[in-house]
Each structure stands twice: as C-alpha cells, then as structure tokens.
Amino acid sequence: MKILVTGGAGFVGTNLIKRLLKEGHQVTSLDNYDSGTIENHQEGCSYHNFDIKKIKWFGSEYDIVYHLAALSRIQPSFEDPIETFRVNTKGCLKIAEWARKTNTKVVYAGSSSRWHNPYQSPYACFKHMGEEVFKMYKKVYGLNTEICRFYNVYGPGEIVDGDWAAVIGIWRRQVRDGESITIVGDGEQRRDFTHVDDIVDALYKVGISTESHEDAWELGTGMNYSINEVYQMFKNKFGTDSVYIPDQPGNYRKTLRENSDALDRLGWEPKDRLLDYINSL
Numbered sequence: 001m002k003i004l005v006t007g008g009a010g011f012v013g014t015n016l017i018k019r020l021l022k023e024g025h026q027v028t029s030l031d032n033y034d035s036g037t038i039e040n041h042q043e044g045c046s047y048h049n050f051d052i053k054k055i056k057w058f059g060s061e062y063d064i065v066y067h068l069a070a071l072s073r074i075q076p077s078f079e080d081p082i083e084t085f086r087v088n089t090k091g092c093l094k095i096a097e098w099a100r101k102t103n104t105k106v107v108y109a110g111s112s113s114r115w116h117n118p119y120q121s122p123y124a125c126f127k128h129m130g131e132e133v134f135k136m137y138k139k140v141y142g143l144n145t146e147i148c149r150f151y152n153v154y155g156p157g158e159i160v161d162g163d164w165a166a167v168i169g170i171w172r173r174q175v176r177d178g179e180s181i182t183i184v185g186d187g188e189q190r191r192d193f194t195h196v197d198d199i200v201d202a203l204y205k206v207g208i209s210t211e212s213h214e215d216a217w218e219l220g221t222g223m224n225y226s227i228n229e230v231y232q233m234f235k236n237k238f239g240t241d242s243v244y245i246p247d248q249p250g251n252y253r254k255t256l257r258e259n260s261d262a263l264d265r266l267g268w269e270p271k272d273r274l275l276d277y278i279n280s281l
Helices: 011-022 052-057 074-079 081-102 122-141 167-176 196-208 227-238 261-266 274-280
Strands: 002-006 026-031 046-049 064-067 105-111 145-150 181-184 217-219 242-245
Touching: 002 011, 011 026, 011 196, 026 052, 052 081, 064 081, 064 196, 074 081, 074 122, 081 105, 081 122, 105 122, 105 196, 122 145, 145 196, 167 181, 167 227, 181 227, 196 217, 196 261, 217 261, 227 274
Parallel strands: 002 026, 002 064, 026 046, 064 105, 105 145, 145 217, 181 242
Antiparallel strands: none
16 A cells, blocks of 8 residues: 655654555655654655645545654643644644545544543643544545544654653653653653554554544553652663652643553554563663
8 A cells, every 4th residue: 555654754653654664565754854853764665854734745646644743742832832733733634634635544643632631731632623623524524534542652763852752751861861860740640651563553453444433542551650650660770860840731640541442343452561661771
C-alpha cells in the first residue's frame, strides 16, 4: 500500500515508518520539523518538509494517512494556544477534508486526555476537538477514519531535549546532564506508560484492519505507575537524587486504559516494558 505519515520525522512517526517499510509498504512523510529531525529519516521513505496546511498539495494515490502531526505536550499549549489550535484542530480539519476528496483512510493519533476535563488545558481541548472533527466527517461524509488514543508513550527515539520532551525523556536528559530529577507535585499521579513498539503495532493493526470502532481504540498497557515509583526505577539504575517542584496546570491525577477493545477485537498484545526499558538505558 501507499501510506502517508504526517509527523513522520518525529518520535512515534519514525518508529511507525520503520514498521511500514519492514512490511513492504511505500511510505511518504510530511513534517515541518518543529520537533522532528532529519536524523530520524529512514532509507526508503520519501520525506517532505511541509506544514500540515500543505496537505492539499499531495495527490490522491494514498491508501492510508496516519495523522500523527501535533503539538503534543500540555505545558507548551498554555504559552501558545492559538498555534496549538491551528495545529491540533485545524490540522485535523485539513486532513479530513483532503481525505474526503481523495478517498483516503485516516488513522488519527488521539489522546487519553479525552477522559479528563477538556477545559484543563488548550492541548486537551484542541485534541478533543480534533477527534470531533473526524467523528463528524465519519458520520456526515462516510469518511473511513479511526481514532487511536495514546497513553504516555516512551521508548527508543523519544525526545530528551526541549519543550516537547515527556517525563521519561526529561529525566533521561537530567541524568545525562548530572541534574536532580524533577518530580512535579506530590509524585503520586499515576500514568499508563506504553512502549512505542506497542503503539506502532496497534497503529499498524488499525490501519490494515477493516474493523471499525464506534468511538476510539485505547492504546495503553492497562496498568499504571506513580511518578514516584518511576523515579525509584531511575534511582535504582542511575543513583540520581530528586527534587519536588510545584504542580503544573493541566496535570492529571491518573491515566489508565479505559477498555480492552484493541486487545479483544484486533488481537493487540501490549506489554509492560517500563522497568526493562529504564534498565537498558
């Protein structure tokens, strides 16, 4: 199949492209390199440095588009809600309209923030609105589209520097730079950490399957750890100390996969790899 990946030079996109190429598909990436890097390029994939608004320039020959391009962190969204809306909501509208005209299947990277108050942050609100765009196009226009909600993705290729790093990436940088690990709030908030290999496997299964979900595929392991527990894994591995910093706006108390539909209907088998991953660093 011919497959387009938006955000293809980013963390999840790069790992997905590796899998798609391995499976023998013809792959094209669209990325504006806000967080993606040229170092992530994979031999055999065609890369285009375009913003998502340029999707209309792409032809109608694609079987699937994986829409991963997004501003993917909560805290930066408070600083620039307008750009967060442009990318995370209007970007979805651009993809949906292009896919409607080209008859392309869309697999959209949603967020587990859907299960929390969407008014807690611009990120949560605009990712939720992105889902609603695709659901409307599915109902009104019959668009072939599936939503996959990510839960705290980590693994090889994760961002470790800058504003777009998640907690595992942030801590890896702090260890690298000899800094104390920062724990936000009381550290008792719990997260369903999901390895990128499992995310990619689910995305691939959703893409090639004819199975359609009435809401969204929940891509979490089904278990969670407190941030304090994860810090203990880092401490045991690296011997680093920690410092608690004030809680941040939009910080949820818990993420945990909401249902097992992806396991039951797609044969997806996520694994708890967090401790092994940290010990491998």
